[in-house]
Amino acid sequence: MAYKQISRKEALSLEGYKHACHVMLYGDTDAKLFGRIPLKHVVLMQMRFDGLLGFPGGLVNPSKESLECGLSRELSEELGMALAVSPENYFSSCLSHSAPKVVAHFFTKKMTEAELWEVEKAAVSAAPDHGHEVMGMVRVPLFSMKSDSGLPSFLSHSFISNSRSQLLSALQILGLVSQEDVEAAVRKADSIRK
Numbered sequence: 001m002a003y004k005q006i007s008r009k010e011a012l013s014l015e016g017y018k019h020a021c022h023v024m025l026y027g028d029t030d031a032k033l034f035g036r037i038p039l040k041h042v043v044l045m046q047m048r049f050d051g052l053l054g055f056p057g058g059l060v061n062p063s064k065e066s067l068e069c070g071l072s073r074e075l076s077e078e079l080g081m082a083l084a085v086s087p088e089n090y091f092s093s094c095l096s097h098s099a100p101k102v103v104a105h106f107f108t109k110k111m112t113e114a115e116l117w118e119v120e121k122a123a124v125s126a127a128p129d130h131g132h133e134v135m136g137m138v139r140v141p142l143f144s145m146k147s148d149s150g151l152p153s154f155l156s157h158s159f160i161s162n163s164r165s166q167l168l169s170a171l172q173i174l175g176l177v178s179q180e181d182v183e184a185a186v187r188k189a190d191s192i193r194k
């Protein structure tokens with residue numbers, strides 16, 4: 001395994017590490033694709049400046065701000081609106097081998113469909129980072145259809161650091177996609193990538 005999970009407490013006691021905080025904003029929806037396939041949930045990621053998919057957020061300085069305050073500040077830059085993040089939104093921390101000496105803290109925040117829509121609009125119209133550090137927000141297709149449409153194709157793209165694993169574990173643990181469906185989508189995605 002390329003990434004090691006650690007506790008928040010342990011992560012914050014590490015010396016000489018940088019701390020990154022990112023968040024998965026999500027919610028429920030009644031929307032249907034083509035009027036018939038229930039989309040069930042909205043999950044937001046972003047296309048980054050470097051062409052990789054990732055979550056909104058960034059580097060925080062725990063000696064000067066809490067993880068939640070730092071994440072909130074990054075969200076103002078990248079999403080164009082102040083979004084409160086609380087310790088209840090904390091999901092996991094892990095050490096990255098692709099980015100040495102960086103701890104990746106991950107948060108998840110449930111919002112209404114209307115609030116998520118406001119986030120998407122602000123990300124284009126008000127975010128200082130739009131068009132350079134952030135190329136746009138994207139909704140993750142969670143359905144799988146015959147051929148590789150939906151989640152399998154989405155997972156075949158390139159992701160920053162361990163954001164793909166963060167997505168996969170949040171989808172399963174929050175009950176947005178069943179473990180069985182996630183595993184099947186990953187297998188298909190891996191065959192597309194080859």
Ligand code: GTP
Pocket residue numbers: 020022053054055056057058059074099102104133160161162163166
């Ligand atoms: P600036 O605003 O330019 O300072 O960048 P940033 O603070 O927004 O940093 P960025 O979001 O790029 O994240 C900083 C670190 O976290 C880098 O080491 C990235 O490789 C890593 N990173 C970026 N996005 C994600 C993500 O969604 N998940 C994880 N686990 N790591 C990420």
Ligand code: MN
Pocket residue numbers: none
């Ligand atoms: Mn159409």
Ligand code: MN
Pocket residue numbers: 058059074
């Ligand atoms: Mn930053």
Ligand code: MN
Pocket residue numbers: 056057058059074078
């Ligand atoms: Mn960022």
Ligand code: MN
Pocket residue numbers: 057058059074077078133
């Ligand atoms: Mn940033």
Ligand code: MN
Pocket residue numbers: 077129133
């Ligand atoms: Mn920046």
